[in-house]
Amino acid sequence: MLFLKVRLLDIDLLDLVLINPEDIKASQYFPGDRVVLIYKNKEEIGTIYSSTLVNRGEIGITKELAKSLKVKEGELITIKHADKPRSLAYIKKKMDKNKLSKEEIFLIVDEMVNNKLTNIEISAFVTSLYINGMDMDEIEALTIRMAETGEMVEWESLVFDVHSIGGVPGNKYALLTVPIVASAGLKIPKTSSRAITSAAGTADVMEVLTRVDLSIEEIKNVVKETNGCLVWGGALNLAPADDITINVERPLGIDPKPLLLSSVMAKKLAMGVSKLLIDIPIGREVKVKDEKEGNKLAREFIELGERLNITTECALTYGNQPIGRAIGPALEAKEALETLEDPYKGANSLVDKATHLAGILLEMGGIAPAGEGKEVAEELLFRKAHDKFMDIIVAQGGKEVRSEEIEVGKYFIDIVSPKDGYVIELSNNKITKIAKEAGAPNDKKAGVYLNVKVGDKVEKGDLLFTIYSSSEDRLKNAIKLARTLYPIKVEGILIKRIVRF
Ligand SMILES: O=P(O)(O)OC[C@H]1O[C@H](OP(=O)(O)O)[C@H](O)[C@@H]1O
Numbered sequence: 001m002l003f004l005k006v007r008l009l010d011i012d013l014l015d016l017v018l019i020n021p022e023d024i025k026a027s028q029y030f031p032g033d034r035v036v037l038i039y040k041n042k043e044e045i046g047t048i049y050s051s052t053l054v055n056r057g058e059i060g061i062t063k064e065l066a067k068s069l070k071v072k073e074g075e076l077i078t079i080k081h082a083d084k085p086r087s088l089a090y091i092k093k094k095m096d097k098n099k100l101s102k103e104e105i106f107l108i109v110d111e112m113v114n115n116k117l118t119n120i121e122i123s124a125f126v127t128s129l130y131i132n133g134m135d136m137d138e139i140e141a142l143t144i145r146m147a148e149t150g151e152m153v154e155w156e157s158l159v160f161d162v163h164s165i166g167g168v169p170g171n172k173y174a175l176l177t178v179p180i181v182a183s184a185g186l187k188i189p190k191t192s193s194r195a196i197t198s199a200a201g202t203a204d205v206m207e208v209l210t211r212v213d214l215s216i217e218e219i220k221n222v223v224k225e226t227n228g229c230l231v232w233g234g235a236l237n238l239a240p241a242d243d244i245t246i247n248v249e250r251p252l253g254i255d256p257k258p259l260l261l262s263s264v265m266a267k268k269l270a271m272g273v274s275k276l277l278i279d280i281p282i283g284r285e286v287k288v289k290d291e292k293e294g295n296k297l298a299r300e301f302i303e304l305g306e307r308l309n310i311t312t313e314c315a316l317t318y319g320n321q322p323i324g325r326a327i328g329p330a331l332e333a334k335e336a337l338e339t340l341e342d343p344y345k346g347a348n349s350l351v352d353k354a355t356h357l358a359g360i361l362l363e364m365g366g367i368a369p370a371g372e373g374k375e376v377a378e379e380l381l382f383r384k385a386h387d388k389f390m391d392i393i394v395a396q397g398g399k400e401v402r403s404e405e406i407e408v409g410k411y412f413i414d415i416v417s418p419k420d421g422y423v424i425e426l427s428n429n430k431i432t433k434i435a436k437e438a439g440a441p442n443d444k445k446a447g448v449y450l451n452v453k454v455g456d457k458v459e460k461g462d463l464l465f466t467i468y469s470s471s472e473d474r475l476k477n478a479i480k481l482a483r484t485l486y487p488i489k490v491e492g493i494l495i496k497r498i499v500r501f
């Protein structure tokens, strides 16, 4: 046992524990050792790193860890050796391509949620799923345990939801779809994640406009008042393992299929959703490459839904280009608002996607006859969705806002076409990389605004896109990246003249 004085670290790495090298030398511990940190009746797991950032007699822990332990700076905590978590053997079993039993999966989730696994171990689990996958029995067990380890919400009537598997830039559809559906009288308590592979998840975009970290009680009140909400699942102790795995997936830029399925469905199971629509964007540079793969994933979602008693339908949607023109939290919030304020001005891809998805939900809820949902959704978009969205924003703790009031990055640069021609290619991946380099999603005001889409005619010097950032340095890096990546290709109609072979 070692007694050390707490020093708080402003670092976002939950299990990090810093100890002065001299203290380490004089103790029985080594860098990399897993230790239990004990303060009063609370215990947390950490991993020792040797660092002169802390003085002798001190222990550096993150603010988040201190919060879990309920310990303050300067107070003494005790550390002792931690046993290896039992679930490590099962993570290794999956790394070795073996099927896991329900009990083994339950233990992995339990130990993850109870902070017994380090980020390295969780990342090994995530990577093993990326490489070796899981069958439907394993995915069902993973989903159920992810939901059960958090709060489970119950409703007095049927509730609906829509969820995208993401991957396509500018995917702000939910800010239109949810108010359309809510304005038709269906209850739609939408939970979202933050960005996983993209430059802005729905929760990141919605947070520009209002609070997304509502408690279950608050959500119930918002839905009672407005029929809908758009909140962040991670704030709710709702399927808590979801946010833990997403935090590992994000830096790796991967979304392994078993986790994709369980992450979406665990949030819905915990939220008590009865009827669900899943959006599966299809395209060269999104998570699902073609219709065949999309059909397969849709079958898996529907089967998992049956096992969980959630009626699930899927929509395969076009994902070869960004949805709308804005990519990045504030830019997307602004574009969604502009479209709600005047749907005539909205980008076709955004209006079309949002109303198609809303239309399917309206048909699933018996509000619109089969085949007429989209038309009903379009009418609601023009007549009611904007006011309903304002009601939701206010009920969640924000205030009514106009699109022109949304601030975007004060540093920006316009990228223009180097020649006359047509836009023949617009790369999702490259646009996402540039928006992230500019700071999105953490810098809410960073991102990319597209002035053109594939097929548009341009002249030399015409604006192709604008990059925004709150930081001059980040903008410079994003410009450098844009100049090497060429996310938008412009070619003349004549590709090549061939005289003879
Ligand atoms: O594009 P990436 O970041 O990989 O996917 C994550 C996004 O996709 C889902 O979208 P929604 O909640 O249906 O809007 C998640 O909730 C999250 O916002």
Ligand SMILES: O=c1cc[nH]c(=O)[nH]1
Binding pocket: 164, 165, 166, 192, 193, 196, 255, 259, 260, 261, 263, 264
């Ligand atoms: O919520 C989501 C969406 C996409 N992928 C996930 O893992 N979770």
